[in-house]
Amino acid sequence: MTQLNVERPVLVLRFEDVEMRYTIGPPVLHGVHFELDPNSFHFMTGKSGAGKSSLLRMIYLALLPSRGRVVLFGRDTRTLSRDEISRVRRRIGIVFQDFRLIEHLNVRENVALPLRIAGTRESVIRRHVPELLDWVGLAEHLNALPRTLSGGQQQRVAIARAVIAQPTLLLADEPTGNVDDRIAHRLLYLFEELHRAGTTVIVATHNDALVSRFPHARLHLEEGHLKRLEGSRKPNARTRQSLNQNDTQ
Amino acid sequence: MNWGRQNERMVNRRGSAVFLGWMIGSMVYMAVLASVGALYAQAISKRWTSALNGVVTIQVPEPDSPTLLGGKKTRLAAVLAVLRVTPGIRDVDLIKQDNGRTLLEPWLGKDLTADLELPTLIDLKFLASGINDLAALRARLNQAAPGTVAEDHRSWITRVAALTNAVNRGGWIIVLLVSTVALVSVIFAVLSGVSANRNIIGLLHLMGAGDSYVARQFQGHVLSATLPACIFGAAFATATIFAIASLSIDASPVDGSSATLEVVPALPFDIEDWGIVACVPIGFTILTMITARLAATIALRRIS
Ligand SMILES: Nc1ncnc2c1ncn2[C@@H]1O[C@H](COP(=O)(O)OP(=O)(O)OP(=O)(O)O)[C@@H](O)[C@H]1O
Numbered sequence: 008m009t010q011l012n013v014e015r016p017v018l019v020l021r022f023e024d025v026e027m028r029y030t031i032g033p034p035v036l037h038g039v040h041f042e043l044d045p046n047s048f049h050f051m052t053g054k055s056g057a058g059k060s061s062l063l064r065m066i067y068l069a070l071l072p073s074r075g076r077v078v079l080f081g082r083d084t085r086t087l088s089r090d091e092i093s094r095v096r097r098r099i100g101i102v103f104q105d106f107r108l109i110e111h112l113n114v115r116e117n118v119a120l121p122l123r124i125a126g127t128r129e130s131v132i133r134r135h136v137p138e139l140l141d142w143v144g145l146a147e148h149l150n151a152l153p154r155t156l157s158g159g160q161q162q163r164v165a166i167a168r169a170v171i172a173q174p175t176l177l178l179a180d181e182p183t184g185n186v187d188d189r190i191a192h193r194l195l196y197l198f199e200e201l202h203r204a205g206t207t208v209i210v211a212t213h214n215d216a217l218v219s220r221f222p223h224a225r226l227h228l229e230e231g232h233l234k235r236l237e238g239s240r241k242p243n244a245r246t247r248q249s250l251n252q253n254d255t256q
Numbered sequence: 257m258n259w260g261r262q263n264e265r266m267v268n269r270r271g272s273a274v275f276l277g278w279m280i281g282s283m284v285y286m287a288v289l290a291s292v293g294a295l296y297a298q299a300i301s302k303r304w305t306s307a308l309n310g311v312v313t314i315q316v317p318e319p320d321s322p323t324l325l326g327g328k329k330t331r332l333a334a335v336l337a338v339l340r341v342t343p344g345i346r347d348v349d350l351i352k353q354d355n356g357r358t359l360l361e362p363w364l365g366k367d368l369t370a371d372l373e374l375p376t377l378i379d380l381k382f383l384a385s386g387i388n389d390l391a392a393l394r395a396r397l398n399q400a401a402p403g404t405v406a407e408d409h410r411s412w413i414t415r416v417a418a419l420t421n422a423v424n425r426g427g428w429i430i431v432l433l434v435s436t437v438a439l440v441s442v443i444f445a446v447l448s449g450v451s452a453n454r455n456i457i458g459l460l461h462l463m464g465a466g467d468s469y470v471a472r473q474f475q476g477h478v479l480s481a482t483l484p485a486c487i488f489g490a491a492f493a494t495a496t497i498f499a500i501a502s503l504s505i506d507a508s509p510v511d512g513s514s515a516t517l518e519v520v521p522a523l524p525f526d527i528e529d530w531g532i533v534a535c536v537p538i539g540f541t542i543l544t545m546i547t548a549r550l551a552a553t554i555a556l557r558r559i560s
């Protein structure tokens with residue numbers, strides 16, 4: 008089941024001395040320098056306004072660095088053509104902090120979007136979408152419109168949409184901000200399962216309890232700088248255990 | 257539910273589709289009618305011009321009298337002899353005096369008509385090459401039998417033909433104008449759709465959708481409005497045409513015997529003509545598709 012890539016892994020992501028500023032104001036990030044191995048799992052922490060969302064935006068190519076380089080799947084993000092940008096983005100699943108669900112589409116249509124964009128067969132879509140929505144506890148809301156759902160339910164729709172196409176890289180911006188601990192844990196198990204299937208994961212969060220409970224390395228942002236902190240526990244043991252008992256959590 | 261209609265719904269439609277549908281529907285209606293009018297005019301024109309071959313009529317007064325040159329030859333025989341050696345004539349059709357008499361009897365009475373010496377009428381049909389010089393023929397006929405008249409109806413038929421040709425061209429110009437208006441309205445619908453759905457398009461882009469994918473959504477959206485519109489527009493136009501056609505059939509003579517030349521042919525369409533008419537709504541659908549795709553592709557390039 009686990010397919011570990013024993014050949015020399017290509018870096019998923021590398022920030023080279025990156026500075027980023029919006030058109031107005033001082034630099035939000037500076038001297039950010041780090042790289043991610045394939046199939047790694049990181050939390051991203053930092054105070055509100057520290058620049059977590061901004062950093063993620065650079066990864067999904069909504070922003071370019073003002074200085075330095077961002078290298079994504081081995082390519083400098085500045086040199087990508089419009090078509091290449093689309094192709095790269097198809098390998099990235101994003102949970103937006105503000106969900107960004109399409110209001111006039113029901114839950115399953117929203118979740119099916121990445122598969123449709125990828126050109127997946129309709130029969131596969133019909134099978135996978137309800138399955139995943141069942142897993143995130145929304146089996147009863149397949150045909151609901153987003154605005155009729157609670158904040159936490161909408162968040163889970165956003166998460167389902169981000170993971171449905173099994174992205175190579177998953178960027179989750181505050182994915183558990185609106186749900187209780189039980190659901191937060193369950194969602195983390197979902198990310199871990201994806202991780203075990205080969206996805207590189209970054210979860211930006213304020214939730215210290217979550218960070219301390221799950222044993223992954225941290226990227227910590229403070230005053231525009233990024234620090235890397237190691238996780239507290241042995242990842243694999245913890246992961247297996249949680250998966251076996253996740254339904255009773 | 258709604259799985260099948262996915263493509264139309266990804267971008268939000270609302271009112272614009274309804275407006276576009278009505279717009280395209282009425283345009284197709286007009287275009288189909290105009291094309292039928294154009295083809296109808298063309299058919300009439302074709303009849304008249306092909307009828308040109310039979311429109312010189314020769315009147316030979318006193319056909320049975322001998323010619324001035326003496327001998328036993330009658331004037332009619334002299335005229336026929338001239339016609340026989342004239343190149344370009346396909347058919348010489350003698351209209352018998354008896355026919356003429358029967359026509360006159362109701363007015364003049366049997367006795368009078370029996371005594372009357374009617375001129376013989378000859379219809380000439382020409383070969384496709386036609387006759388070069390009618391004046392020369394007239395001169396020769398008059399020499400053979402003085403008083404012979406050759407009547408030529410071609411000039412006014414040429415004028416009728418010019419008129420119907422103009423109607424034909426006008427019809428196609430209307431088709432062209434109406435299509436242009438339809439395509440412009442498609443362009444505006446797509447442009448306003450793109451700007452109204454800016455957020456959703458931005459999101460689709462972030463999820464890795466390329467411009468061609470998003471453009472296809474707009475194309476699907478336009479198709480869902482224009483396809484039924486084209487079908488309904490064409491259906492109503494066809495109904496209108498047949499309603500008008502049935503009126504013109506009622507107005508034409510019932511016995512159907514008389515006219516060798518039908519003045520106003522009732523829907524003289526063969527399968528090819530209907531094929532051309534069918535091309536109008538089909539062409540509309542295809543053109544709106546292409547236009548929608550192009551407009552969307554161009555508009556999307558301006559959204560990052
Ligand atoms: N679109 C923007 N234009 C200008 N400045 C922005 C924009 N978005 C964010 N900023 C600024 O950049 C800084 C970092 O914002 P960012 O959203 O990345 O923080 P964050 O770490 O995600 O915060 P939170 O935890 O509250 O989500 C903030 O000071 C914010 O004011």
Ligand SMILES: [Mg+2]
Binds near residue numbers: 059060061104
């Ligand atoms: Mg944020």
